[in-house]
Amino acid sequence: MRAPPEEGPVLACEGLCVSYFTRAGEIPAVVDFDLRIAPGEAVGLVGESGCGKSTVALAIMRYLGRAGRIVAGRIRFRGRDLVPLGERELRRIRGARIGMIYQEPMASLNPSMKIGAQLLEVPLCHRNLRRGEARERALEMLARVGLPDTRRIFGSYPHQLSGGQQQRVVIAMALLADPDLLLLDEPTTALDVTIEAGILDLVGDISARFGTALLYISHNLGLIRRTCDRVAVMYAGEVVEEGGVEEVFGAMRHPYTQGLFDAVPLPGSDRATRPLRPIPGRLPLPQERPRGCVFGPRCAHFRAGICDRRQRMEALTGGRLQRVRCARHGEIRRPPRGRSTGPPEAREPGAVMLEVRGLDKEYAVGDGPFTLFTGDGRRRIRANRKLDLLAREGETLAIVGESGCGKSTFAKVLVGLEPATAGRIRFEGREVAAAPVEKRERELVARLQMIFQNPFETLNPSLTVGAQIARVVRKFGLARGREEVRRRVFELLELVKLPREFFWRRPRQLSGGQKQRIGIARAFAGDPKLVVADEPVSALDVSVQAAVVELLTDIQRRRRTTLLFISHDLSLVRYLADRVVVMYLGRIVEQGTAEAVFTPPYHPYTEALLSAVPVADPAVVTRRIILEGELPSALEPPSGCPFHTRCPRKAGALCEEREPPEQRFGADHRIACHLPAEELARGATVFRDAGLPGFP
Amino acid sequence: MRRLRAPGPGEAASAATALRRALGSLRESPLAITGAAILAFWLAMAVLAPVLPLADPNLPLEPLRPPLSVGADGSTTFWLGTDIKGRDVLSRLIWGARRVLVWAGLATLAAYLVGIAMGLVAGYRGGWWDEALSFLANLLLSFPVMVLYIVVITRIGASPINIVLAVTFASAPAIMRIVRGLVLDLKTRDYVLAARTRGEGALWIMFVELLPNARGPLIVDACLRMGYTTIALATLGFLGLGLPPPDPDWGAMIAETQPMGAFAGHAMLFPALAVSSLVLGFNLLADGLREISLRD
């Protein structure tokens, strides 16, 4: 029984305050939160980790755990306040009228229950359907969320599906009861971009078709722009700015929102015209938040007397929806953005540092030869197949691709953590493919270093920062004697812009960004000629990302080090790379200068990958290509062209039978595809700059 | 809400701070404090046994006196009575504590040395090393513990060294499995890869990068294992396979009294209480430590 359509908002949060109560006392997570969502509207909630955005969703669901409590305010759902409701009444709303979709689809499905059974529960519990009808509906819904072979999926267990399929199942489950509101908490963060694009499309389609209102929670500005009508930006538990998406993203007024934008790379602007600007300082801990404006300590526009009062949301004049929590919003003007004025100035190519020829890497999954006691059988994965590439002195070579494309394996082979199966790697003229790092001479090891991905694992938790860097200095024989070593460590700390006190700190006292800086210091200790950076910033918040990227590229440029930057983030790659290699299922499908790879002619995969990147800049128009199907398993790669199972431009049976030839375009641009060169060249650019936005 | 505690200022004397922090967090768990207190009590008794005013534990005095009775000479008090052979139960308990703590400690230590070495090699080296060591561990673990003890000790005789050996046989494989599991997890961490990419050798990686970071679960397990070993030693004593008489042994004290238990309940109950309280001390401390390690 659905209430007749009402005029009011589906959801209205009024003065919502949520706190967690821990041994350390009350920790306010969300403060004075107001939000209204109209029927059928899609609202985005954006902010960095720790800003309280996920707490909002859980508070709406009234699922805050033992420690969390709503300390003030109301949550009106269709006019009815949810805060005082008991479990029994909540049950009639949860799942039935408000559905939720979570960050990790695998973890949110019960591993020992078949998909069908998990789906059926919803209609059986919320609508008095008979089993047969419920089953019909569930199968129908699986088809509607774009899943193939619904009967088979109905009878399988969650782990038998891919991440994208799992998330579609979760969406189907949420939609089965025909809810008025869907809460999506970072629904695509765990997925690859091409899969993400499909899910985003599906969600948009659904809200249009069913009139479901959406609350979309994400840290990704581009994603919010692609999916939402309105947006609220959160910082330190408060909404600091809200309004229509085009409005806010086109002319943001709050210094924090501006800071977020300046910290992410956007297509259509590059290093020369618009260098990334990190937000200084770090998010204050909840118990250390300033009395006045929460952003005050990090704000460049801070003015004593105005900003040290508590700030309230103020509507902008001029009939717009935009509201800002900043007393100085009227005075602050964002400087006009720099625009790319053609190709970046070409830098002189240096000598060849690294030459990879026909590199193959296979490894076994499973265990040793005699597997009676430690595990199961083994299968072989061909993680890298026939890789050919060059890197020159002082240049940044980016390797991009989605999970399972073999980019991290390549990094490990390069630094000698894994031996190559076949092929050659020449580094500074020396053959290193067969030499594991343990067999390499000290000097070679120092000249070929690596920066690791996960800031929480990159440092040994048991040793002080100083001891760890000092060990590298000693190991590479750069200094001897206590004093001399210490002096070198201080120099390295200075290099990564950290104060000397960090010598005595322990890793758990450092933030993620600081740990990554130590990782950089460690890699650059022995004055390396080549540094491999495997997703060095992907685990960091955007405002911190910018600082680490700038630091890394700065050091690299000054020292003319070759940087091999491995990433899945195409915007970042475009921002900093000189040359780009695109990998798919262990193979290189396209490579060339950044300029060449990011403009036509494209390899069909690169084209899809580029189009899948959500862009926050309202001035940029993206041509949309949605890939069908799932990423094939690396255990059973497709025959012929590895991309043929998903390729939207597939050139017939040829693609399935024969490996595509490498076609050359210009001096340094190669594409592996069967399509004729003219056909490839005919594609239009993916991004188009629509000029400056129409807002003053 | 990941990190609630503010990072402290730079630490200079890290070892002292770490100790103070450990003690500080111990204070937050009543269970751990109780356990530590029980252990401290027994430890003190064991250390002080030679200087305490106790009767000779092996000297037969007056048989079967109840607790708190006064000796025939009118001056000695049998606080906990005497056993069937007329020996002072309190004195035997305290000297027994000394014995069990020393040998359980040594045996656990030996088992840990072997277990850690095996686990580090199996986990870090992998391949054939792992297969061989895992097979060895499985082989030893396929004996029910007590059967292993009985077989080993009846074959090689009940001397202190042999008992340490038997405990090592029985416990090292379990420790090896724990260490191996921890190492398999830790060795994929980026800091271990970083150590390898700067050319560190296997020994450095095992003892600097891996072992110190596995210490949390290992300390908890060591505590529990001290408890198990105490039980094992006392049980062996009870079965007549323990440390050789006449020196006091808690398990043997119960076994000696059992046939005449109806007349000398105290000579059976006090050693039973003693062993239970000591093991309880270890278990409570282990539980408290685990809780603390999970908390932050």
Add this chain to the structure above:
Amino acid sequence: MLRLAARRFGAMILIMAVVSFILFLIFETDKLAVAGKVLGPYSSLEQRELWLEREGYNRPFLVRYGEWVTDALRGDFGESIRFKAPVADLLWPRLANSAILAGLVFLLMIPLSLLLGVLAGMREGSLLDRGLSFLSILTTSVPEFASAAFLVALFVFELRWLPGTSAMTGGFDWSQLVLPVAVLVLYDFGYVARMTRASMAEVMTSHYIRTAILKGLPRHRVVLRHALRNALIAPFTVIVLQLNWLLSGVIVVEVFFAYKGFGALLYDAAMFGDIYLIEACTMVAVFVAVFSQFVSDVGYTLLNPRIRFAGSTVR
């Protein structure tokens, strides 16, 4: 799945083979001692040598081992020196007695510990949870012989409700089983209960339980349909492996209460140096332990669809 079971089975057979070899090595390398045990302490060296020759002990070691194994597989474990009877005849009735004991223990312990563990894990931090936690630490801290001493002092000497030995000399008597069973249940239930509790508590905080609750399912359905199945996988393996521990406890309890079971037989044999009997008993003990390991491994895979259907993906 079948391959996995077969592999585990192979591992089991291999372990048994190696263990039997080691046992044979331990006990029969010292041939003179064997002869001494058989012929008695006053036999002369010549007599012993003669006996060894006659009994074929001077044949190559591997040949004798092979014979021993084939005999053992046919159920012939040789003759007990102490009881002057075939080992097999001694072994089976004793095993049956121990099986009764162990069966009763499992019958009581499993429902008790699972129920308490699940209830405590459902409400982490509640009074029941804390109470159970403390109780199980307490009971697992009291070794079997100590709790036997306490129970005997109370129920036998003080209250005079129960007999203090369980030799069953006057025929089978249920009342004589009460104390042995109680001692074993007391010592073992805490461990299983704590495992169950931990597993349940972990499942209750998992994301899929959150999904189930936020689907609006009633609490009983969340617990029974979603949580329980996943939460009981870990305790299942623990319970099966508990057989290994129980065997150790059984020895102590049977010795304490003079119960005529397998544990006491093994103990007597070891103390007396009754070589064939020890070999047979140890083999049986190891078989029980290894077989329970096998059952637990296979059971774990059966209960866990993620392993059962590993590799079969829908793409």
